[in-house]
Amino acid sequence: MGEPTEPFRAKDAIAAKRITDHRVRTRCRRLMPGIHLRRDVEYTAARQARALALWLRGRAVLAGFSAAVLWGTKWIDADRPAACNCPRRLPAPEGVDVYRDVLTECDVTVRHGIALTTPVRTAFDLGRRLELDDAVAVLDAMYQTKRVSKQQLADYARRHPGSAHIRRLREAIELSDEGGESPQETRTRLAIIRDGLPRPDTQKYVLRSDGAAIGRVDMLWPRWRVIVEYEGDGHRAGSQFDRDCARWNTLQDHGWQVIRVKNGTLDPDERGATMRLIRDALWRSGAPVDQWPSPTHPWVPPATDPGEAT
Structure with a gap:
């Protein structure tokens, strides 16, 4: 050994x-x-969670990010605080959050020999404790594990109306989406909603007129044939970029306007231009939106063609 x-x-x-x-x-x-x-072994959030479980020796259950990562939630970095739930006093190490909520038997389970909060309870705890945008991103990521749904979380929240920060959680649930596949997609969707635009559908297949699939897209408004795609760094590499270009061309050939968004175009200095591209595409397609101004950005001359927000 x-x-x-x-x-x-x-x-x-x-x-x-x-x-x-x-x-x-x-x-x-x-x-x-x-x-x-x-x-020489990579330090990850999952290893951080297992380390906390070893230290606890059964004195508390894992919760928060520690439980979420063991349920398979992506996009959790090791610099996120480990967390456990222990109603009694527990002098936890620095960097460990200790929740003192009273849990029922239905809130706790065992996974791979480690006691932790259930997926719905984990989402409930994180959605109340994090800042709103962060909470929405984490809820989106937890939905992707297929262990908790938006409806299950909303039902759980309704059964706990007096919990701390329940209003924040309800807002996070409303803004969350089971189609959000990355924090940057979540960030893009929130920017769209806050700019007063109709809420897009997420992760849907677009079909040709003969019923064949062109591909699945991040966000879209089928009625107005407008698509928003978030491009991560992986989409810039070799064959993947070639496939993406071919798909974008096919979508445009079939009457779709495609707006491509990347990380920098969501920063404060460039977000206005990105939202203008999306708003203008929807306006041209007959969506019930005012062309100018948007609720969050001042008037500037309109974009003439859809394309990549750079």
């Missing part, structure tokens, strides 16, 4: 001769009191 590749309790691993005390001191990083990880 070789050295541990996951977080380990140093005392136990040394006693089992899986690693030496010298290796622990010189080749490992301390994650929690008595809990270490080899420095």
Whole structure:
């Protein structure tokens, strides 16, 4: 048996001769009191959560980001605080959030030997505690695990009307979307909504006139044949970019206007131009929107053609 590749309790691993005390001191990083990880192993949010579970020794259940990542939620970085729920006083290590909510048996389960809050309870806790946009992004990501739905979360919230920050959670649920596949797609959708534009459909297949699929797109308004695509860095690489270009050309050939958005075009200095492109495309297609001005950006000369927001 070789050295541990996951977080380990140093005392136990040394006693089992899986690693030496010298290796622990010189080749490992301390994650929690008595809990270490080899420095050559990537430190992730999932390993952070498992380290917390080792340190807890059953004294509390994982919650918040720690539970979310173990349910398979993407886009959670290791710099997010680990979290557990323990109604009694628990002197947790620095960087660990301790929730003191009273949980029922239905709120807790066991996954891979670790006690943690259920997916719906995890979403409920994060949606109340995070700032609104962050909460919406996390809820979108949790829906992608297919372990909790927007309806399940809304029903759970209705059964807990007196909980702290419940109004924030309700707003986050309303803004969340089961089609949001990345934080940047969420950010784009929120910018569209806040600019007073109709809420787009998400992650839908667009078909040719003969019924064959052209492809699935991030956001769209089928009635007005306008599409918004968020381009991550992976869409700029080699064959993927070629496939995307071919798809965009096919969509435009079939009467769709395609607005392509990337990270920088959502920054404050450029967001107005991006929203103008989208608003102008919808306006030209007969959507019930005013061309100028938008609720969030001043008047400027309108864009003449849809295209990539740069």
